[in-house]
Amino acid sequence: MPKPETILCPKPAGLYCAPGDFYIDPVRPVARAVITHGHSDHARSGHGTVLATPETLAIMAARYGENFAGSTTALRYGQKIDRDGVEVSLVPAGHVLGSAQAVIKAKGVTFVVSGDYKRRRDPTCPAFEPVACDVFVTEATFGIPVFNFPDASDEVARLLKSVKQFPERTHLVGAYALGKAQRIIRLLREAGYDKPVFVHGAMQSMNTLYERFGIDLGPLEPATVEKGSKKDFAGALVIAPPSSIDDKWSRRFADPLPAFASGWMRVRARARQRQVELPLVISDHADWNELTLTIGEVAPGEVWITHGGEEALLRWCELKGQKARALSLVGYDEDEGEG
Amino acid sequence: MKAFAHLLDRLAFTPQRNGKLVLVRDFLREQPDPDRGWALASLTGALSFDAAKPAFIRKAVEARLDPQLFALSYDYVGDLAETVSLVWPVKPGANREPEMGEVVDALRGATRSEVQKLLEGWLDALDADGRWALLKLLTGGLRVGVSARLAKQACADMGGVEVSEIEEIWHGLEPPYEDLFAWLEKRSEKPSADHPGRFRPVMLAQAIDEEKDFANYAAEDYAAEWKWDGIRVQAVNERGQRRLFSRTGDDIGASFPDVLEALSQEGVIDGELLVMKKGQVSSFGDLQQRLNRKKIDLALMAKYPAGIRAYDILLDGARDMRGLSFKERRAALEKFVAREKADRIDLSPLQPFKSWDELAKLRAHPPKGDPEISEGLMLKRWDSTYEAGRPKGPWFKWKRDPHLIDAVLMYAQRGHGKRSGFYSDYTFGVWREDANGDRQLTPVGKAYFGFTDEELKQIDKFVRDNTIERFGPVRSVKANKDFGLVLEVAFEGLQRSTRHKSGVAMRFPRISRIRWDKPAREADELFTLEKMLD
Numbered sequence: 042m043p044k045p046e047t048i049l050c051p052k053p054a055g056l057y058c059a060p061g062d063f064y065i066d067p068v069r070p071v072a073r074a075v076i077t078h079g080h081s082d083h084a085r086s087g088h089g090t091v092l093a094t095p096e097t098l099a100i101m102a103a104r105y106g107e108n109f110a111g112s113t114t115a116l117r118y119g120q121k122i123d124r125d126g127v128e129v130s131l132v133p134a135g136h137v138l139g140s141a142q143a144v145i146k147a148k149g150v151t152f153v154v155s156g157d158y159k160r161r162r163d164p165t166c167p168a169f170e171p172v173a174c175d176v177f178v179t180e181a182t183f184g185i186p187v188f189n190f191p192d193a194s195d196e197v198a199r200l201l202k203s204v205k206q207f208p209e210r211t212h213l214v215g216a217y218a219l220g221k222a223q224r225i226i227r228l229l230r231e232a233g234y235d236k237p238v239f240v241h242g243a244m245q246s247m248n249t250l251y252e253r254f255g256i257d258l259g260p261l262e263p264a265t266v267e268k269g270s271k272k273d274f275a276g277a278l279v280i281a282p283p284s285s286i287d288d289k290w291s292r293r294f295a296d297p298l299p300a301f302a303s304g305w306m307r308v309r310a311r312a313r314q315r316q317v318e319l320p321l322v323i324s325d326h327a328d329w330n331e332l333t334l335t336i337g338e339v340a341p342g343e344v345w346i347t348h349g350g351e352e353a354l355l356r357w358c359e360l361k362g363q364k365a366r367a368l369s370l371v372g373y374d375e376d377e378g379e380g
Numbered sequence: 381m382k383a384f385a386h387l388l389d390r391l392a393f394t395p396q397r398n399g400k401l402v403l404v405r406d407f408l409r410e411q412p413d414p415d416r417g418w419a420l421a422s423l424t425g426a427l428s429f430d431a432a433k434p435a436f437i438r439k440a441v442e443a444r445l446d447p448q449l450f451a452l453s454y455d456y457v458g459d460l461a462e463t464v465s466l467v468w469p470v471k472p473g474a475n476r477e478p479e480m481g482e483v484v485d486a487l488r489g490a491t492r493s494e495v496q497k498l499l500e501g502w503l504d505a506l507d508a509d510g511r512w513a514l515l516k517l518l519t520g521g522l523r524v525g526v527s528a529r530l531a532k533q534a535c536a537d538m539g540g541v542e543v544s545e546i547e548e549i550w551h552g553l554e555p556p557y558e559d560l561f562a563w564l565e566k567r568s569e570k571p572s573a574d575h576p577g578r579f580r581p582v583m584l585a586q587a588i589d590e591e592k593d594f595a596n597y598a599a600e601d602y603a604a605e606w607k608w609d610g611i612r613v614q615a616v617n618e619r620g621q622r623r624l625f626s627r628t629g630d631d632i633g634a635s636f637p638d639v640l641e642a643l644s645q646e647g648v649i650d651g652e653l654l655v656m657k658k659g660q661v662s663s664f665g666d667l668q669q670r671l672n673r674k675k676i677d678l679a680l681m682a683k684y685p686a687g688i689r690a691y692d693i694l695l696d697g698a699r700d701m702r703g704l705s706f707k708e709r710r711a712a713l714e715k716f717v718a719r720e721k722a723d724r725i726d727l728s729p730l731q732p733f734k735s736w737d738e739l740a741k742l743r744a745h746p747p748k749g750d751p752e753i754s755e756g757l758m759l760k761r762w763d764s765t766y767e768a769g770r771p772k773g774p775w776f777k778w779k780r781d782p783h784l785i786d787a788v789l790m791y792a793q794r795g796h797g798k799r800s801g802f803y804s805d806y807t808f809g810v811w812r813e814d815a816n817g818d819r820q821l822t823p824v825g826k827a828y829f830g831f832t833d834e835e836l837k838q839i840d841k842f843v844r845d846n847t848i849e850r851f852g853p854v855r856s857v858k859a860n861k862d863f864g865l866v867l868e869v870a871f872e873g874l875q876r877s878t879r880h881k882s883g884v885a886m887r888f889p890r891i892s893r894i895r896w897d898k899p900a901r902e903a904d905e906l907f908t909l910e911k912m913l914d
Contacts, residue, residue, distance in 0.1 A: 317393065
């Protein structure tokens with residue numbers, strides 16, 4: 042077996058597959074790209090050709106316009122394609138709609154590049170599928186043992202309880218526009234909340250796209266005040282991008298109660314820092330247990346860690362006798378970005 | 381335990397009092413006995429355990445998690461209890477989650493070594509939130525901003541009764557308060573208030589409206605006395621029980637054994653707790669040295685001797701005086717104080733006056749001595765009975781005009797709730813010469829009220845337009861000799877403080893005016909402020 046590094050290696054633009062001459066989730070424009078999912082730190086515009094799932098291509102088109110790349114190839118989950126003797130296929134990653142792991146086979150070596158992923162149930166996308174491989178390239182956004190997330194539906198139950206307890210206030214939930222927002226809306230619907238959910242203008246296009254792919258979000262209304270008074274939003278649930286929650290935008294609502302749905306909310310100091318009153322620990326990333334469980338399950342020859350809390354995860358691999366290395370790729374938002 | 385954990389978390393992140401009240405009220409409604417009672421007791425500090433030391437908790441977790449992984453985690457989180465609660469490995473098939481009542485019962489009966497074993501079993505059975513609450517409970521550090529007063533108000537809201545009714549019976553109650561909840565849920569009679577040494581709800585004064593009230597009320601109907609600048613207390617000696625209560629019914633006697641000792645006669649008096657040296661009142665700052673101390677420091681007690689300046693009498697021997705007029709109570713009080721042997725208890729003297737004008741002069745120019753450091757005057761109707769709460773009419777407070785300074789806005793922080801989109805908490809500074817003789821701003825205080833909604837919008841805009849730096853929710857604002865926003869700040873008093881860089885600390889600072897017109901360089905100097913020190 043050839044050395045894996047001769048097939049796949051980190052470059053300034055991102056992870057590069059030399060025999061296939063393509064990058065995976067490059068952070069700057071390249072000739073050929075494979076994109077794992079639509080979050081803007083992974084899916085950028087301006088590449089020559091883009092290979093991704095039909096959902097991811099649709100998300101990119103909605104965000105960047107139809108001409109976001111020179112040409113595109115849609116690859117459904119499980120379908121295989123050949124790139125100069127390298128076999129590429131996409132497998133569900135469970136992160137957001139269209140998210141995929143890239144499975145790359147070259148010279149008898151199998152790589153799985155996870156992109157961002159999680160192992161929990163998400164009513165808006167198919168579940169992560171473990172694939173046996175020689176090299177598992179994993180994210181580690183929440184790669185510290187302190188990140189152990191509760192059940193997302195319990196968090197949504199806490200949100201609904203708060204709405205009941207404070208009917209005179211507007212619950213303002215900060216959630217990323219792609220994935221998190223729709224997952225929360227679906228979870229709200231599953232919990233029996235059938236009233237309209239008010240959404241920030243910046244979320245409209247993603248919501249429409251999700252519905253086009255068959256995710257029923259129920260009644261949604263724009264969170265804009267035209268004529269009525271602030272009181273109109275008393276008791277309402279508003280979903281907005283996290284940055285709008287603590288900005289001027291939030292002033293239009295009755296006594297807003299700021300909530301924020303993110304894995305970072307697991308640590309109280311983070312929630313305090315953002316002046317969140319209702320931290321909701323809901324993440325589209327794998328927590329520590331999911332990361333370690335996945336590595337154990339995939340049982341690869343080597344683990345490569347792209348970005349995030351690599352120090353702790355490397356230590357865990359060392360304790361388990363699992364060969365591992367950190368790639369320390371730059372350009373993926375660990376902190377305030379989407380995901 | 382889970383419900384308690386969620387309550388703790390919500391309380392810790394909810395800054396507004398009203399929000400906290402709703403959370404505690406609903407918790408009390410939803411949770412069963414005795415869990416809710418134990419929870420209430422631990423929130424108010426009536427129940428605290430010192431059952432597990434940090435070193436033990438650390439050892440327990442390191443037996444289950446690689447010490448290097450634990451160290452990385454602890455570095456990241458910064459709080460031991462929180463780190464342990466998050467990293468504690470899941471143990472499938474562990475016991476069912478313990479209830480609050482079970483935990484309390486077990487802790488009360490267990491020896492130290494038994495506690496350690498119990499603790500590990502509970503940590504295995506709970507989820508991360510539950511573990512956090514348990515560890516906070518065991519190490520005695522809840523810190524969620526729930527005062528006894530707030531807890532009583534939440535009980536009152538739960539049962540739809542007046543808070544004074546709760547206060548009246550509170551000191552006869554013991555956790556887990558099952559009799560209290562039974563009454564609040566109308567399942568039984570009100571628990572008895574006949575409890576020796578209990579607290580009697582306090583009568584409070586309305587602030588006077590100078591424009592309206594003097595026209596409506598006749599000077600001859602009122603007595604006047606100084607409003608002393610200490611803390612309002614109720615001193616009790618009843619059937620062998622001696623107690624000292626704050627005006628909200630918190631028992632503060634443990635910090636003041638010298639005062640308790642001086643309560644030689646049976647009765648209950650209402651007065652001001654002050655540091656008094658040879659019958660002369662010291663500043664509020666001196667009294668602060670004595671407040672909230674768990675351990676008695678004899679040297680400190682000798683340096684800052686405390687006493688009570690008596691305003692009123694509620695119980696004289698065994699006789700309840702509250703139904704009598706102020707005039708009758710005053711006569712009894714004078715006799716009562718005259719019988720006291722210790723000079724730690726003296727009488728707040730009445731100030732005779734014939735007209736409101738005469739009283740206004742007295743307020744503006746208090747005589748030399750103690751009245752100079754009083755907070756102003758109190759007016760009490762001669763015929764007023766002693767009534768719990770803050771009734772309008774019988775008693776008024778007429779505070780002295782506040783001190784004013786012009787300061788420059790230096791930092792602004794985002795507010796909460798209705799103000800969450802606004803920069804509404806302001807840190808302001810005054811000029812001081814640094815070592816090179818340059819004038820620099822030094823922060824002297826922080827204020828978050830005193831302005832209208834319209835003014836808030838204007839200041840908010842100023843902050844956003846003139847931000848230099850951002851640190852989380854705080855922005856630093858452009859402020860130098862040639863540019864800055866001058867705020868007129870009103871405050872009640874000023875004390876030396878080693879905790880503040882400027883060396884001074886204000887009492888009740890608030891924004892009284894926004895001086896858009898005033899150039900920053902003309903704001904006040906630190907030495908102007910130092911001249912106002914109490």
